[in-house]
Amino acid sequence: MQEHNNSGQEFANLDLLRSVAVLSVFFAHLYGVLTHSKSEVAWHFGQMGVLIFFVHTSLVLMQSMERLGLEGRALFSTFYMRRWFRIYPLSMFCVLSAYVFGIAPDIDQLARKWNVKELLANLSLTQNLFYADSMVGGLWTLPLEVQMYVALPILFVVFRKRPLMWLFALWVATIPIALIQPHVSGRLDVLGYVPCFLGGVLAWRISHLYKPKLPGWLWPLGFVVVCPVWMSASRQYNMFYRWAFCIVLGCVIPWFRDITWKWLTVPAKLVARYSYGIYLSHIALMMLCFRDLTWQSSAGKWATFVALAIATPVAMYHLLEYPMITVGRKLTGRYRGPTVHKQA
Numbered sequence: 350m351q352e353h354n355n356s357g358q359e360f361a362n363l364d365l366l367r368s369v370a371v372l373s374v375f376f377a378h379l380y381g382v383l384t385h386s387k388s389e390v391a392w393h394f395g396q397m398g399v400l401i402f403f404v405h406t407s408l409v410l411m412q413s414m415e416r417l418g419l420e421g422r423a424l425f426s427t428f429y430m431r432r433w434f435r436i437y438p439l440s441m442f443c444v445l446s447a448y449v450f451g452i453a454p455d456i457d458q459l460a461r462k463w464n465v466k467e468l469l470a471n472l473s474l475t476q477n478l479f480y481a482d483s484m485v486g487g488l489w490t491l492p493l494e495v496q497m498y499v500a501l502p503i504l505f506v507v508f509r510k511r512p513l514m515w516l517f518a519l520w521v522a523t524i525p526i527a528l529i530q531p532h533v534s535g536r537l538d539v540l541g542y543v544p545c546f547l548g549g550v551l552a553w554r555i556s557h558l559y560k561p562k563l564p565g566w567l568w569p570l571g572f573v574v575v576c577p578v579w580m581s582a583s584r585q586y587n588m589f590y591r592w593a594f595c596i597v598l599g600c601v602i603p604w605f606r607d608i609t610w611k612w613l614t615v616p617a618k619l620v621a622r623y624s625y626g627i628y629l630s631h632i633a634l635m636m637l638c639f640r641d642l643t644w645q646s647s648a649g650k651w652a653t654f655v656a657l658a659i660a661t662p663v664a665m666y667h668l669l670e671y672p673m674i675t676v677g678r679k680l681t682g683r684y685r686g687p688t689v690h691k692q693a
Contacts, residue, residue: 360607361565361607361608361609361614361617361618362565362568362602362605362607362608363405363408363409363602363621364614364617364618364620364621365568365569365608365613365614365617365621366401366405366572366602367401367402367405367617367620367621367624368616368617368620368621368624369398369401369572370397370398370399370401370402370405370624371398371402371620371621371624371627371628372398372620373394373395373397373398373401374394374395374398374399374487374628374631375398375627375628375631376391376394377391377392377394377395377398378395378486378487378631378632378635379631379635381456382456382632382635382636382639382640383639385456393579393580393582396579396587396591397576397579397580397594399490400545400579400591400594400595400598401598402490402494403490403493403494403497403542403545403546403548403549403595404545404546404548404549404552404595404598404599404602405549406494406546406549407497407501407546407547407548407549407550407553408549408550408552408553408599408602409549410428410432410498410501410549411501411504411505411549411550411553412553413428414428414501414502414505415505415509415553424502424505424506425502426681427681428498428501428502429498429502430677430680430681431674431677431678431681432495432498433677434673434674434676434677434680435673435674435677436474436491436494436495437474438669438670438673439625439626439629439665439669439670439673440474440485440488440491440629441472442665442669443485443488443629443630443633444468444471444472444484444485444488445472447461447463447471447484447485447633448463448468448484451463452484452485452633452636453636454482454483454484454485454486454488454632455486455632455636456632456635456636456640461484463484466479466481467481467482467484468484471483471484471485471488474488474491474492474495475492476488476489476492477489477492477493477535477536477538477539478492478536480535480536485629485632485633486631486632486633487628487629487631487632488629492539493538493539493542496539497539497542497543497546500543501546501550504550508550508554509554509557513551513554513555513558516547516550516551516554517551519547520544520547520551520596523540523543523544523547524544524592526540526543527540527541527542527543527544527588527592541588542591544591544592544595544596545591545592545595546595547595547596547599548595548596548597548598548599548600549595549599550599551596551599551600552598552599552600552602552603555599555600555603556602556603559603559604561603561604561605561606562604562606563604563605563606564605564606565605565606565607565608565609566608566609566610567605568605568608569608569613571601571604571605572598572601574601575594575597575598575601578590578593578594578597578598579591579593579594582594622666623662623663623665623666624662625662625665625666625670626661626662626663626664626665626666626670627658627662629665630658630661630662630665631658634654634657634658634661635654637657638650638651638653638654638657639654
């Protein structure tokens with residue numbers, strides 16, 4: 350089958366997907382903070398946002414490696430260095446803030462005194478390897494992503510010219526490993542999520558083999574059609590639903606052309622740009638405004654929260670996140686490659 354390189358397309362679609370992911374997590378947590386209760390619907394939406402992140406991240410990073418146009422050691426070193434500067438500086442800033450100010454990761458705790466072991470595990474994003482609590486709300490997902498980064502360049506090299514069925518075979522082969530993992534060690538929980546990340550790798554490979562045939566205006570509907578695969582999940586067997594949702598989502602993404610509605614793509618691009626800061630800061634801001642600002646009226650709390658929820662991720666991006674991304678690019682600048690940058 351003739352290869353069709355579609356890796357440079359669908360940026361608007363992926364921006365929309367990423368914004369849906371972070372907003373799903375955001376509003377799921379906001380519901381819990383405001384109601385002091387746990388809702389199955391909110392839990393499903395929050396977890397769906399995380400799963401979308403896994404698929405989106407692996408797809409975008411495969412496209413990113415392709416745009417680099419590098420081989421061998423240059424590919425691996427450039428990928429790992431850029432990922433370090435993309436992920437760690439902002440997460441380390443949030444972790445150090447939690448350590449210095451004794452910020453707890455959830456609303457049920459007023460404060461938390463963190464020890465050095467917890468600090469080091471969170472700074473290195475290895476909480477799962479050392480059974481340490483996450484110091485920042487939502488930080489539990491980042492160790493899984495970082496540990497999956499080790500494998501992504503290998504998957505890129507091995508499967509970029511292999512038949513699509515090889516990837517499907519790999520996805521099937523990872524299921525028994527994921528099933529066995531909880532019975533072996535909790536430190537290996539990334540293995541339970543490998544089938545989720547492979548959904549994005551499959552999306553990348555499919556985009557090489559087939560041109561997107563469906564109009565962009567159908568993309569939101571296409572995503573909505575996929576949602577019940579996860580939203581019908583039971584708590585008891587939820588991993589099966591996670592794997593199914595991610596593989597279906599990955600197989601659906603490449604078939605849609607770019608959505609062109611400016612009223613939707615422009616705000617989606619903004620939310621996607623600041624999504625990492627939104628993800629890392631939103632729980633702390635919710636606790637500050639709706640739990641700690643006891644002297645303010647309800648309207649005052651909401652006004653403060655809206656202002657901080659917008660200003661904080663924007664400030665984090667422009668003062669720390671993007672400058673560090675730029676440093677990563679400059680340090681790997683000796684390798685020539687396209688300058689297109691896509692959030693991941």
